[in-house]
Amino acid sequence: MMEWSQLLSGKRLGGENYHERKHERTNFQRDYDRLIFSSPFRRLQNKTQVFPLPGSIFVHNRLTHSLEVSCVGRSLGKNISARLMQKYNKEENTNFPEIDSIVSAACLAHDMGNPPFGHSGERAISAYFTDGKGTQFEKEVRNQGGRWEDFLYFEGNANAMRLLTHQFTGRRQGGFALTYSTLASVVKYPFASTHATSKGKFGFFQTEEEAYLRIADELGIPEIDAEKGVYARYPLVYLVEAADDICYQIMDIEDAHKLRLLTKDEVFDLFLGFFEGKRLENIKQTMMMVDDTNEQIAYLRSCIIGLLVDECTQEFLDNEHCFLEGRYDKSLIEGVSDLAGKAYKRCSKVAYEKIYVSRDVVDIELAGYHIFEYLLETMMDAMMNPGHSYSKLLLSRVPEQYDVYAPTTYGKIQCALDYISGMTDVYALDLYRKITGQSLPAL
Secondary structure, three states, rough: OOHHHHHOOOOOOOOOOOOOOOOOHHHHHHHHHHHHOOHHHHHHHHEEOOOOOOOOOOOHHHHHHHHHHHHHHHHHHHHHHHHHHHHHHHHOOHHHHHHHHHHHHHHHOOOOOOOOOOOHHHHHHHHOOOOOOOHHHHHHHOOOOOHHHHHOOOHHHHHHHHHHHHOOOOOOOOOOOHHHHHHHHHHOOOOOOHHOOOOOOOOOOOHHHHHHHHHHHHHHEEEOOOOOOOOOOOOOOOHHHHHHHHHHHHHHHHHHHHHHOOOHHHOOOOOOOOOOHHHHHHHHHHHHOOOOOOHHHHHHHHHHHHHHHHHHHHHHHHHHHHHHHHOOOOOHHHHOOOHHHHHHHHHHHHHHHHHHOHHHHHHHHHEEEHHHHHHHHHHHHHHOOOOHHHHHHOOOOOOOOOOOOOOOHHHHHHHHHHHHHOOOOOHHHHHHHHHHOEEEEEE
C-alpha cells in the first residue's frame, strides 16, 4: 500500500546529489515556474487543441487549454490537501499543502509531448511505422535491441515524459530536473509500449523506462502486474486526468458556440442539464442578469466546472484507500453523480457528432497528417543517408540538441520524432513549404 509520506517527495530527478541554496518557494512551486518559463511550454500557443488556430475568432490552443487545466487541477489539489490535513495529523506529512502545486505543475506539462496538428500528428507517426515507409526500419530496430512498439503506438503522454526527463545534447542531466512527485503525476499509463492499451496508450519510451522505475521506487509505487511490468497509477495522476477531462469537454462546447457549430439554445440545454431543483432555478435567474450570450455561457461553464471539481474531490476522498492500494480502475469523472455523469456524456456525444467531425477540424487533421508524414519521411531519409548533399543541408537546420548522428536506428528515429513533434503547427507548415519549394525566401 502506498503511503502519502513517501508519495510526496521534493527530490529532483537528476539533482539528487545537488545541494541547492534555500529558496522562498518550495521545490514543487519551482516546478511550476520552470515549466511556465520553458520554450516547449511556450510553443504550445501555436499548437492545435481541436479547432484550427484562430483567425478572427479566438478559440483554445494547447497553451490556453493547459493553463485552464492547471487552474482546475490546482482547485482539485487544494480541496484534497485541505481534507487530508484534517484527516491525518498535520505533522505526519508536511507536504500535504503542496498537493495543489504538484497537480497544477503536472497539468501544465500534460500536453507538452503532443506533436503539431492535434491527434493527427500522433496518427501520422503510427501510420508511418505501421503501414508506411517506416516499416523498413523494424527489423533493424529489433535486431539492435530497440523497442519497435514505441513507434507503432507513439503517444503524446510518453513523449511528455521524455521531454521532461531526457538529457538532450548539451542539456542538463534529468531534463527539466522536476521533482519525482510532479513527474509521477504526468504518467497516466505506467507501463511500456509492449503492453499498450487497446487504444495504443502507454507511459514511457524504452529510453525513459529507467527514469520511471527510479521514480516508482523512490515514491513507493508498487508493481501490480510483474509479468507485464505494469505499475499502479500514482494517486495524483487521477486529479490531473480529471482536470483535463473537465476542461476539454466543457471548453470545446463553448468554442463550438463561438464558431457557430452549436446554437446558444443547444449549449444552454447541454449546460443546464448538469443541474436540477432549486440550484437549477438559481442558476437560471443569475444567468439572465446579463444579456450577452457569451457571458451567459461563460457563467454556466464556471458553474459546471465548480460542480465537477467538488464531485471529483468527493469521489477521490471516498476512495482514497483504493488509490493508495492501486485498485481504482476508472477515471474520476466516471465517479461523479448520475445527473452530472449523464450531462457530461451528453456533451461528449454532441462533441463527437457535431464538433470533432466538422469540416474545419477534419481539414486541419488531413493537412496535418500529410505534412507530418512528409517531414518524418524526409528527415529519416536524411539521417539514414547523412553523406548525401541534400541530407547535409537538411540536417544543418536541425538544432544541436537533437542527435542526428545517433549510432542506432532506434536513436535516429527518436531524434526525428523529437525534432518534428516539438514543432508548432506554424513552424511545421513553414518548413514543409520551404523544403517542397512552395515557399522561397525573397530574392
